[in-house]
Every structure is written in C-alpha cells, then in structure tokens.
Amino acid sequence: MEYQHRDYTQYTATAFFEDEQFIHHVLKWDDEAIAYWQQLSALYPDKRNAMEEARAWILLLNKQPVYKPATDKLQLWEKIAGDIAVSNSREQRYYRPLKLVAKWTAAAAAVLLFIVMIRELSSHGEKSYSTTFGKHEQVVLPDESVVTLNGNSSIYYSRSWKSDKPREIWLNGEAYFEVKHVAIKNRWQQSDSFQVHVSDLALTVLGTKFNVRNRRNITEISLLEGRLRIEKNGPGAFVKILKPGDAFAYDSSKQLLQEMERKPQANKAWTANELDLDGYTLQEILDVLEDNYGYNITLEAPALAQKRLSGTVPANSAEDILFVIRKVFNLKINQKADHLIISQN
C-alpha cells in the first residue's frame, strides 16, 4: 500500500477508526506499516491514546470468533445432495429434453428467418402473386386497383410504387384489371398512367377495365372501359389505341395484331365463373381447359376441332365445361389423371 502522509493533528479515535490506511495497518500489519505507524506515534505522542483505542476497536470487531452452530455440516450437505439428486432426475426427464427442443426450435426459426430474408432481398423488392390450375385470386394493388387472376397465372410488380413514376406490372397468363384513376381531371401526366407488360407489349392505361389473356404466344386484349394504348417496341414496332368494346389479339411469333371476333364482355366472362361460348371453336375451349385447369388433352376426332357453339355455360369447375361439351358434341371422354382423351361417341 502506498502511504500518503496526512495531517493527523486533528485526528480523534473515530477518525483513525475510519482511516483506510490505519485500518490496513492494523489488519495487515507488515514491516513497512509498523514502521510507518511507530514513526507516527513518536511524531504525535498526544494521539497515542486515540490510535490505541481505534486499533482496539478494529481488532475487537475483526477478531470475533466464528460462530459454531450446534447443527452438523455434513448432514446439511447430505440434505443438499439429496435435493440435487431429485432435481437431476427431474431434469433428465423433463427439463433437459425441453431445453433441447427449445434450442432446436430457435435454431430452425433463425434459419427460416434467414431464408425468408434472402428471398426478400433477392427478389429486389418485387411482390408477386400466382395462382394454381383452376383457381382464381383477387389482388388489391397499392393504388387500390384490383387484379383478378385466372388459373395458372401470375403477376409481379415492384414493391415501391413511387408517385412520380408510372405504375408498372408484369403479367403471365390471364388477368382482368380494374385500374383506379389517379390523375386529376385535365392534368394528365406520364406518372399517372398504369402499365401492364405482357409478352413483348406494353399496355398503357389510365383508369380502365380490361382483360388480358396471354397464352400460347397469343395475347388477347379486351377493353371494357376507358382508353388503352398497345405499344410494341423493337422490330415490327406499332402503337394501337383501343376504344371500349375493342378486342385485339396479338401473335408474338408473327408480331401481328388482329381484331378479334369475340367481344370483350365474353372474354371477361371467366371472372363471373362463366364461359361465353360465342366465338369459341371446340379446340379453343380445349385450350382453355389445358391453360387454366392443367389438363393434358388429346382430341381423337380432328374433324370436330373447328366446330362452334353459342351461349354461356357455368364454369365453376372444369367438370362443368366438360359436361356441356360432352353432351353437345356427343363425345366420349376418357380420363387418366390429368390426361383427357376425347373421341367421338
């Protein structure tokens, strides 16, 4: 201990009693400490009494005998060891396995979280929706526009739609759009538009209702309300403005846009779980069954392929449509899992 010389002239017994250095000297008396305090008591002879008294207090307090209990130490340990044994056997039965389960659950959760994060990050903030065969799904977009997806279809869009950019969305399959009008009247700007990317086309609208069907290289666009602009860039570029009631089909293999025989109202009948047969050949109906419901169909009566029907049939399920065509064309349908072999009865 480093001794700091202090002025002890004002020290009383209690002051010595409190003094860190003094306590140390009394309790841990080494040669250095003894020499220091002997020198001090020679220096302050009038403090000897106070020093001795403080020393006596400290020693009396410090050297008290350790209490000797009447109870037995070994017996107490045996009791403790008994309790420990009981707790150990319980631990092995319940707590340890539980702890292990908790540990693994936590690890699994961490891994899962990691995977989700990686997926989120790798999709560059894209949000996507997709449907399986035979299922419809309604998606409300951030701007409150509503997209109804037909079976076996998907959309994706950038999560962060900024108000100064056109709203953009990518489509595979078939969907019906009800786009919310966000432009202020007579003050239309580029950023108010809504764009659907399908095949190699860009469809630009404001607030409208339209159906887009993209199957087998053919993209059918049917406009029910508002205005729609079809734009094709690159080779064979064109622009076409659609009016309500227009329905156009674009063949991406030929880069050819043609007006359709079928009307927009018929093309969106699927959203009401119906199939409007006007303008459909049997082959086209079978294509719908393949595209939307996931069947693999072989038609063993090629003469029937171009036959037509009219009227509307319920289309809650593929069975409804199959029932109708079987009755009307008098067909035999042989089903093996998803494979349908259709022949003349």
Place this chain on the structure above:
Amino acid sequence: MQDDKDIWEAFRSGDESSLQIIFDKYYAPLFNYGHRFSADDHLIEDALQDLFVKLWKNRDSIKDTNSVKNYLYKSFRRVLLRILEVQQRKYSFAVLDEWSEPGGEMAYDQTMISRERLEEIRGNLLAALEKMTPRQREIIHLRYYEEMEYEEIAALMQLSVSSTYKLLYKAIDTLRQYLSKTDLLILLTAVSLKKI
C-alpha cells in the same frame, strides 16, 4: 481467489463435487454471517440448503463472477431475508458480546495499553453497537469483520455506493457520540483525581 474461480467454473459446467468444495469452504463464514440475522440455527440451515440447491438448479444461467464470496454472500442474504420476511420476523442484526482474547496482534505494544483499559474500550464499543440500528451494525460488521470494500458492501446490501458511505458515516457517528461522552468522563475523573 484464482482457486475459487476455477472451482466456480467447474461447478457451472455441471460438476457437483465442485459445489461441495464451495459449500465446505463457505459453510462456516456464511453460517456466522447468518447467525447475526437470526439465532435460530435451523432457519440458517434452511437458508443454506435453499441457496445451494438453487445454485445447482440454476447453474446454467449463473454468470461468471469476480468474487465467489461476494456472490454467495449476496445470494445468501437475499434467501435468508426472504425466509425471515415470510415468517414475519423483523430484520435484525445482533450484537455479539463474545470477543476473542486479544492475541499476538493486540500484544505488539502492550506497554501502551493496559488490560483494564482494553476492557473499558470493549465495554464502550459494545454499548455503542447496541445503540446502533441493525443496518448500521451490519455495515460495521461487513467493513471491519468481513473487510469488504464500499462497492462490495453496496452490492451486497443493495444500496448505492453513496448511500453506503452515508450509512457507514452514521454508524461511526453513533460510535463517536457515545464514546466522546465516556472520553469526557475519563477526563473529568482524571481532573478530579488531580485535585485530591
């Protein structure tokens, strides 16, 4: 101290014999400390049993510690006070009137202090301790008997360091007030003796 740490480490990793070593080493000092709170040996035993069984059950969550002694004292004090509280006994800290015969340490300059004077000092100290509050007595015990630092006492008694200083100051002030009276008495007798 290093020994303590190694044993503590072994105990925490599930070695029961290490806990027994700790029990062996701290049984007497903890019992001695607990005895100040209650003269009921069985109650102290219950507290010790409770403490060591809990230590074992919680060994996975017990942290490394700089001082096993402080950790045990603190846990023991908590367990013991809890038991006393449940039994609705008041917190107390006994004054023991047993003192060791002053041995070698006391004797190194016996010439300066007579046996009678020592008895007198002892009587005064005892009387002063009786006048203190239980908390003051406990802090005196921790400081002079257990030789703990302020920070250690603060952690043990769950006080801030500054309140610990204050509490010890008050305890010593009680001592001062009491002893200055008897000092004065001694002075007066000395003066009156001179007159005769």
